[in-house]
């Protein structure tokens with residue numbers, strides 16, 4: 001057999017393997033948040049088989065930049081055998097034991113470690129399997145806490161427009177994305193929406209004054225509490241930098257004002273750090289960076305760098321206080337919450353983050369990442385570039401000067417019909433999101449550097465130029 005024929009045989013085999021996988025996928029796999037009609041009609045679904053550093057590879061060997069760290073998770077990059085070994089070691093030692101009245105060594109150590117990294121007196125760690133379950137746990141905890149402390153009416157949660165907090169019925173009720181909620185109504189009663197902090201879409205009267213806009217947005221929370229009655233409101237839940245809608249950072253003074261309002265009305269502040277935790281904003285928790293003390297942090301995703309699933313609700317000491325007495329308990333939990341293998345992987349990931357100075361790396365490079373993306377602002381379709389740390393959104397517009405928004409049909413054509421496929425075909429996996437106005441989101445692994453930022457920007461420039469031409 002010549003070299004040519006053996007190569008073509010290998011390629012044929014790879015194509016056959018791909019065809020078999022695709023057939024099985026079409027026959028059996030139900031993808032999350034995915035329209036299956038197009039797939040049934042033959043639209044390709046990328047099959048990702050392996051990762052290395054900031055890149056992933058599909059089953060045909062094509063390489064892509066992982067511009068979203070999986071789903072805001074793979075902080076340390078792909079292919080770290082040290083993390084795989086930590087999992088294997090724990091699996092060999094003790095593959096599983098629940099946290100129902102028993103403890104495991106990695107969960108004890110991880111709880112201690114998370115409490116040390118969390119701001120102030122957030123010392124009590126309740127493990128879950130992910131972020132939504134952590135949000136769900138926080139809401140349930142507060143409902144019970146206020147009953148135990150003589151204020152049973154305090155049960156409502158205030159959250160922000162377009163914010164995503166998970167898909168279980170409680171977390172979904174807190175979520176502010178109508179299309180994800182409507183099919184499942186009626187949901188859990190007692191949630192209220194307030195404005196988010198999208199300065200780009202703020203009323204013209206603010207004239208770009210971030211501080212004034214932040215004050216206005218925070219005061220809408222006070223207004224909502226007044227309207228609902230403080231006796232009925234348990235908490236405000238917000239992300240330090242809101243993901244859905246396209247990376248809204250807190251305007252200066254906003255989080256401080258929210259804290260003040262929460263204190264004034266005895267309302268708890270839940271910082272949902274499912275995305276912003278574990279280095280994404282240059283600290284283990286973004287609230288440390290912003291210098292505002294929440295009462296609860298919910299977190300997940302990056303805790304293990306995505307190598308195993310785990311989440312946590314980290315509560316202030318006083319929220320645990322009622323549970324120190326008599327027969328009181330928090331009647332809540334799950335089989336896999338705080339899985340020992342995931343906890344062992346999380347400990348190893350935190351070790352690596354510390355050893356390699358990942359938070360310091362993000363802080364040292366965030367300005368460069370921002371500048372590299374801001375350079376795209378000369379493109380007519382780029383309306384706004386915003387974010388913090390290694391977490392950015394690029395909002396697209398029809399008209400830079402008027403900030404005209406796309407119609408639903410244009411947005412569908414632009415994002416689903418062109419951009420998401422074109423960016424991927426050009427070698428960049430990232431997120432095109434139309435839950436608010438159309439945005440492209442970028443959150444590469446936290447080991448990314450200048451050369452990766454440049455590569456990302458080059459692909460964005462060429463694909464966005466073509467998108468504008470097609471409009």
Ligand SMILES: Cc1ncc(COP(=O)(O)O)c(C=O)c1O
Pocket residue numbers: 129130131132133135164165166167239243272273274275300301311
């Ligand atoms: C802010 C926030 N909260 C909660 C969740 C839900 O997390 P999970 O998918 O782990 O349940 C997400 C997921 O993206 C999130 O971004």
